[in-house]
Amino acid sequence: MQDIITTRVGRFDILTLTDGFGRAPNALFPDYDADRAHAAAAQSGEAYDGETVSVPIQGFVIRDGDDITLVDAGAPDGYSPTTGAFMDNLAKAGIAPAQVTRLAMTHLHVDHVGQMVRPDGAKTFPNAQLIHGAGDWDHFFSDAVYDRTRPGGRERASLDVSRRACAPYADTRREIGVETEFAPGLTMVPLPGHTPGHSGIRIDDGGDSLLIWGDTIHSAAFQVAEPDWGVLFDVDPVQARATRRALFADLAASGLPILGPHVPQPGPWRVEKARIGYRLTPA
Ligand SMILES: [Zn+2]
Numbered sequence: 436m437q438d439i440i441t442t443r444v445g446r447f448d449i450l451t452l453t454d455g456f457g458r459a460p461n462a463l464f465p466d467y468d469a470d471r472a473h474a475a476a477a478q479s480g481e482a483y484d485g486e487t488v489s490v491p492i493q494g495f496v497i498r499d500g501d502d503i504t505l506v507d508a509g510a511p512d513g514y515s516p517t518t519g520a521f522m523d524n525l526a527k528a529g530i531a532p533a534q535v536t537r538l539a540m541t542h543l544h545v546d547h548v549g550q551m552v553r554p555d556g557a558k559t560f561p562n563a564q565l566i567h568g569a570g571d572w573d574h575f576f577s578d579a580v581y582d583r584t585r586p587g588g589r590e591r592a593s594l595d596v597s598r599r600a601c602a603p604y605a606d607t608r609r610e611i612g613v614e615t616e617f618a619p620g621l622t623m624v625p626l627p628g629h630t631p632g633h634s635g636i637r638i639d640d641g642g643d644s645l646l647i648w649g650d651t652i653h654s655a656a657f658q659v660a661e662p663d664w665g666v667l668f669d670v671d672p673v674q675a676r677a678t679r680r681a682l683f684a685d686l687a688a689s690g691l692p693i694l695g696p697h698v699p700q701p702g703p704w705r706v707e708k709a710r711i712g713y714r715l716t717p718a
Pocket of ligand 1 (some may be wrong): 497546547650696697
């Protein structure tokens, strides 16, 4: 993986910052079928060893002159032996945390909000407003949701980390429930299902556009050819599937290029119809 990849969209620079990667076992995909998985991976050109697929983890800087927006902010410390590069790569890009004015989060899962808080509990980005899709805060801070997770279990630990990362920003946060331009040329686009407030961020300038599509997929090997395949931790799997299907159809028709936190490098990509479902082609 490259540390930093720059994509130009009109006046904006979009920097893809690598955090690292994880490996997802077949069991992450509840609809997994071995024959279909091998066929999907072969069409995608992605490596598949029959048991796991690689899941890149990335965040994005949107630079508009001196104005810096982050879209997602890396996995937490200790998340995996193969993650943890996000803050180093932000520094390599020449950006100090205090320069970040917005944290536009695709959703509040740990691998997206992990570096928003320092070990001492203070904000990593002291001048940033947290912007996220409506429904995520209520979900991640819900007592009912929390009480349904098992004490000592992975889901509860994950909620604890998300809560700790987001809580310091409670005073300035903004929730967005319908497609909204939250800064000049930057629009939050609700893509619900993976989490209630899961959203994409669209960048538009001078006839140029690009969508950072959040966790529309976790595996380019499987889910582009098989858009019905969700992941175990989709909060609403039926809605996530419907959202992914509708978005793929829209993107195949419009040709709008995409990037994503779990999309292969280098990108950006277009979605096009293929023999099986869809495939990604370089934009
Ligand atoms: Zn994710």
